[in-house]
Amino acid sequence: MSARQRAIIEFMLDNLVWLLLIVVLAAFSIGIPSYFQIGIFTNIIEDSTYVGVMAIGLAIVIIAGNMDLSVESVAGLTAMVTGILFCNGGIGLGYTMAPVEWLAIPVSLLLAIAVGGIIGFSNGLLVVKLRMNAFIVTLASYIWVRGLVLALSGGRSAQGMVPELRIIGIPIDPILLPPSALIAIVSFIGFSFLMRRTPFGRHITMIGGNPIATFRAGIKTDRLILVSFILAGAVAGIAGWLLAIRTSGATANLGVGMLFKAFAAVVIGGVSLKGGIGQLPGVYAGVLLLSAIQTAINLMGLPAHYTQLILGALVLAAMLIDTLKLQIRQRLA
Amino acid sequence: MKRFLRATLAAGAIAMAAFASHTAEAQDKGKVFYMVPTLLDEFQTASVEAITNFMKEVGYTVEAKNADNKTDLQQSQMNDVIALKPKAIILAAVDFNALVPSIEKARAAGIPVMIFDRQIKTTKSDFTSVAGTVEIGYVAADQIQGLLKTKNGSVKGKVLQVLGDPADPYTLEIQQGFEEKMKAFPDVKIISLPAMQWEASNAGTIVSDQLVANPDIDLIFVHAAHLAVAAVASLEAKGKKPGEVMLVSSNGAPVGLDLIRKGWENVEVEQPLFAQAAALAMFADKVINKQEIKPGKYDVLGLESEVTIESWGANIKIPGAAINKGNVDDTKFWGNLKPPATPIKPVE
Amino acid sequence: MTETTPLLQLDNIVKNYGAIEALRGISFDIARGEVLALLGDNGAGKSTLVKIISGGLEATSGRIVFDGIERNFTSPAEAKAAGIETVYQDLSLCTNVDVVANFFMGREIVKRFLGVPILQEREMQTVVEKAMANAGTRIPSMRTNVEHLSGGQRQAIELNRFVHWGGKLVLLDEPFAALGVEQTRRGLDMIKRIAAQGIGVVIITHIMAQAFQVADRMVVIRQGKVAGNVERAKTSPDEVVRMITGESL
Numbered sequence: 001m002s003a004r005q006r007a008i009i010e011f012m013l014d015n016l017v018w019l020l021l022i023v024v025l026a027a028f029s030i031g032i033p034s035y036f037q038i039g040i041f042t043n044i045i046e047d048s049t050y051v052g053v054m055a056i057g058l059a060i061v062i063i064a065g066n067m068d069l070s071v072e073s074v075a076g077l078t079a080m081v082t083g084i085l086f087c088n089g090g091i092g093l094g095y096t097m098a099p100v101e102w103l104a105i106p107v108s109l110l111l112a113i114a115v116g117g118i119i120g121f122s123n124g125l126l127v128v129k130l131r132m133n134a135f136i137v138t139l140a141s142y143i144w145v146r147g148l149v150l151a152l153s154g155g156r157s158a159q160g161m162v163p164e165l166r167i168i169g170i171p172i173d174p175i176l177l178p179p180s181a182l183i184a185i186v187s188f189i190g191f192s193f194l195m196r197r198t199p200f201g202r203h204i205t206m207i208g209g210n211p212i213a214t215f216r217a218g219i220k221t222d223r224l225i226l227v228s229f230i231l232a233g234a235v236a237g238i239a240g241w242l243l244a245i246r247t248s249g250a251t252a253n254l255g256v257g258m259l260f261k262a263f264a265a266v267v268i269g270g271v272s273l274k275g276g277i278g279q280l281p282g283v284y285a286g287v288l289l290l291s292a293i294q295t296a297i298n299l300m301g302l303p304a305h306y307t308q309l310i311l312g313a314l315v316l317a318a319m320l321i322d323t324l325k326l327q328i329r330q331r332l333a
Numbered sequence: 334m335k336r337f338l339r340a341t342l343a344a345g346a347i348a349m350a351a352f353a354s355h356t357a358e359a360q361d362k363g364k365v366f367y368m369v370p371t372l373l374d375e376f377q378t379a380s381v382e383a384i385t386n387f388m389k390e391v392g393y394t395v396e397a398k399n400a401d402n403k404t405d406l407q408q409s410q411m412n413d414v415i416a417l418k419p420k421a422i423i424l425a426a427v428d429f430n431a432l433v434p435s436i437e438k439a440r441a442a443g444i445p446v447m448i449f450d451r452q453i454k455t456t457k458s459d460f461t462s463v464a465g466t467v468e469i470g471y472v473a474a475d476q477i478q479g480l481l482k483t484k485n486g487s488v489k490g491k492v493l494q495v496l497g498d499p500a501d502p503y504t505l506e507i508q509q510g511f512e513e514k515m516k517a518f519p520d521v522k523i524i525s526l527p528a529m530q531w532e533a534s535n536a537g538t539i540v541s542d543q544l545v546a547n548p549d550i551d552l553i554f555v556h557a558a559h560l561a562v563a564a565v566a567s568l569e570a571k572g573k574k575p576g577e578v579m580l581v582s583s584n585g586a587p588v589g590l591d592l593i594r595k596g597w598e599n600v601e602v603e604q605p606l607f608a609q610a611a612a613l614a615m616f617a618d619k620v621i622n623k624q625e626i627k628p629g630k631y632d633v634l635g636l637e638s639e640v641t642i643e644s645w646g647a648n649i650k651i652p653g654a655a656i657n658k659g660n661v662d663d664t665k666f667w668g669n670l671k672p673p674a675t676p677i678k679p680v681e
Numbered sequence: 682m683t684e685t686t687p688l689l690q691l692d693n694i695v696k697n698y699g700a701i702e703a704l705r706g707i708s709f710d711i712a713r714g715e716v717l718a719l720l721g722d723n724g725a726g727k728s729t730l731v732k733i734i735s736g737g738l739e740a741t742s743g744r745i746v747f748d749g750i751e752r753n754f755t756s757p758a759e760a761k762a763a764g765i766e767t768v769y770q771d772l773s774l775c776t777n778v779d780v781v782a783n784f785f786m787g788r789e790i791v792k793r794f795l796g797v798p799i800l801q802e803r804e805m806q807t808v809v810e811k812a813m814a815n816a817g818t819r820i821p822s823m824r825t826n827v828e829h830l831s832g833g834q835r836q837a838i839e840l841n842r843f844v845h846w847g848g849k850l851v852l853l854d855e856p857f858a859a860l861g862v863e864q865t866r867r868g869l870d871m872i873k874r875i876a877a878q879g880i881g882v883v884i885i886t887h888i889m890a891q892a893f894q895v896a897d898r899m900v901v902i903r904q905g906k907v908a909g910n911v912e913r914a915k916t917s918p919d920e921v922v923r924m925i926t927g928e929s930l
Contacts, residue, residue: 007824035546039545040542040545040546043538043542043545046541047541050534090587090588150372150373155373157562157587159591159592160591161566169566169570170569170570170572171570178570197799198791199789199791202782202789203787205778206777206778208777209777210772210775213773214775214786216772217786218761219787246537246563247533247562247563247566248563248565248569249533249562249563249566249588251533251562252372252373252374252375252378254533255532255534256530256531258534277777298538298542298546301525
């Protein structure tokens with residue numbers, strides 16, 4: 001096989017999920033009445049915002065050869081923090097930054113990033129310094145962070161986001177997308193650039209491939225792994241912030257089940273759970289694909305239990321695709 | 334962060350102090366465990382407070398065990414609790430059938446089991462206090478028929494029904510009751526979709542999608558108030574004004590009452606949490622002392638409730654109330670989070 | 682410092698692990714451009730010695746003079762900065778990225794744009810192509826992931842990378858363990874080419890034939906001591922085996 005042919009096949013494998021997305025969207029547009037319209041497509045993009053942003057951090061940690069199960073709970077926590085501070089109903093305290101009200105946007109966002117980053121830092125520290133297994137460390141965080149949400153809220157909800165924050169979730173007229181969706185798209189572009197075009201991304205990928213080699217080459221692997229966890233936490237923090245804005249509040253179980261979707265998107269998007277392989281644009285396509293299918297289920301009005309059957313089958317399909325791709329790659333080698 | 338914690342703790346402490354002064358003189362008759370299925374929603378969280386306080390008024394100390402929505406965890410908690418030989422166990426089962434063996438084991442050990450909120454009909458228990466989930470569906474149907482008639486001249490139109498988790502019998506029974514009563518009106522088209530795991534943003538997505546696919550939706554019926562919050566956020570994002578699309582919700586959580594006050598929501602069908610909990614306290618002495626419970630009508634916190642003797646034992650069914658803008662501030666609704674002023678009196 | 686001063690001088694290196702003496706006074710020199718085979722049975726102290734040279738362990742006592750300066754490396758990074766590196770089979774490359782990325786691992790060429798360092802891919806590729814061509818190594822594409830390359834090609838990348846980044850002494854641990862006959866032959870050629878550029882090469886191997894094919898000198902370690910230090914021309918495989926096992930002549 002020539003290098004050129006190999007390059008083409010590699011390119012196809014890398015972008016398989018985009019291809020799949022186009023096929024699925026076309027099939028749904030033909031098969032499901034009222035699917036083919038701008039409003040549905042903007043819904044798909046908007047719906048991909050929250051899981052999508054969460055999946056960015058998860059993907060980076062997985063590419064670095066680790067695992068972060070805590071992202072869902074972290075998003076739940078920052079959503080609750082945002083909700084408690086900037087909602088005026090339920091348990092919300094209804095803070096405003098008057099007289100400069102728009103300041104609530106950067107203040108709440110930075111707070112969400114900080115809270116997420118701190119949890120990511122503690123995860124990373126345990127993994128790097130105490131050499132604890134990332135799966136276990138972040139499983140523990142998945143549990144205790146959700147517990148913290150419960151403690152903060154007392155199991156109650158906040159509702160009625162202050163208007164200066166709500167505008168992030170309300171579509172802008174000509175493009176029909178809310179700023180939140182644009183934040184997700186910009187995040188994907190930014191982090192894709194970070195992963196592909198900067199030494200940081202290059203090193204993270206190499207650590208996922210062979211941590212010993214990178215360590216021996218003088219790359220500060222421990223520091224980078226720690227940074228990857230902080231990033232995952234901070235980005236999950238943004239996801240939670242967006243989630244609170246979208247819901248215009250926060251409930252104690254907000255975000256529950258998103259870890260599964262984020263994982264599915266990451267795997268469907270071509271990131272190998274073994275580490276070192278995968279690109280963020282693919283992950284975004286994976287999130288869009290999941291959301292396109294979920295929207296189709298919503299529109300078809302399938303009986304309740306079908307949703308779970310289909311989502312379960314999707315995850316299996318994702319794993320099969322992952323294995324299949326690995327086999328094709330091995331045959332190429 | 335610290336500040337919230339402190340604020341939350343302080344609020345909790347004040348509430349506790351208020352209840353404590355209320356009940357200072359009751360004598361201690363022993364310990365009762367409350368097996369709560371989860372603390373991730375407002376109803377369950379409030380149920381712990383309500384049961385603890387009402388039972389205290391009649392002399393029992395309640396300790397709650399949270400099963401985190403896990404059947405196996407609740408089963409093992411039951412085993413542990415049985416070993417501690419409490420005066421009674423109050424069970425709100427994670428799963429209706431899976432807890433049957435645990436109930437039988439407890440009763441065989443001489444510990445009475447009171448069923449709270451989630452009905453179990455397949456085995457004998459000592460006392461059951463439920464709202465009647467099917468009945469919540471009935472009340473909702475009745476209210477929605479009225480709303481549609483007012484808007485469209487007759488009972489017709491399009492209703493989006495957002496269920497909770499499709500694996501939860503609670504939501505399925507509300508759906509059953511609702512659809513049973515709506516069958517008589519073929520001009521009402523009902524679209525039903527589940528919000529997986531009762532997660533609010535899932536409900537938001539459903540509403541966003543359906544507003545595009547079916548722009549002529551007249552009314553949205555969500556099975557819990559916290560889902561209504563996300564539904565409203567989606568309505569708002571689509572440029573809808575309060576009241577433009579009608580909204581009905583069930584369970585009566587505080588956020589639902591807020592939405593009524595703001596004009597987004599028309600009716601909240603309350604799950605009568607306070608009365609359900611109060612009924613347990615009213616009959617606790619009889620259950621624990623193994624005395625006979627007589628069928629008939631009883632007044633529970635002002636709600637006319639009926640005790641019947643069913644194949645599974647004594648059963649009290651408390652009607653859910655419809656909350657609207659007119660009565661939203663009434664303190665008898667648990668969503669206002671003000672415990673009733675009159676202390677609970679045990680049934681003689 | 683002249684060309685005749687040894688590249689590396691080991692003077693009475695001792696390493697104790699508690700009461701156990703792993704190395705009991707090792708002394709020998711390596712000249713520039715010399716290929717030295719380090720031989721010895723398992724547990725003789727070879728790997729301890731290699732780690733001390735490359736900064737992975739610190740000696741209990743003794744002197745290391747490298748490039749005319751006395752050194753006391755406390756980490757592999759320090760040794761590497763001075764120009765000493767160990768190349769372990771499969772421990773030096775990330776097979777999930779391409780040749781260029783591996784060549785520049787940790788030393789990427791970047792240009793700062795608004796303070797953000799950005800990889801200069803084309804520039805790096807040119808450098809790698811030139812380095813590979815100079816060493817006579819042929820790899821189809823510098824953009825191929827290393828997992829698709831043969832063992833020999835991988836070794837070529839490692840050694841060329843080492844030379845390119847100013848390496849002076851390379852320690853090769855069982856470099857041909859996983860290679861076929863043809864690849865081994867090319868590998869041996871490459872080692873000679875590298876040595877010809879004035880670089881010191883230490884090969885740790887079990888295979889006597891390979892040692893005799895490529896090494897200028899044999900140093901045998903036995904029970905923590907130098908049991909033999911002979912030029913290839915003045916010895917035979919049989920004699921070296923006897924040094925390793927400690928049988929008397």
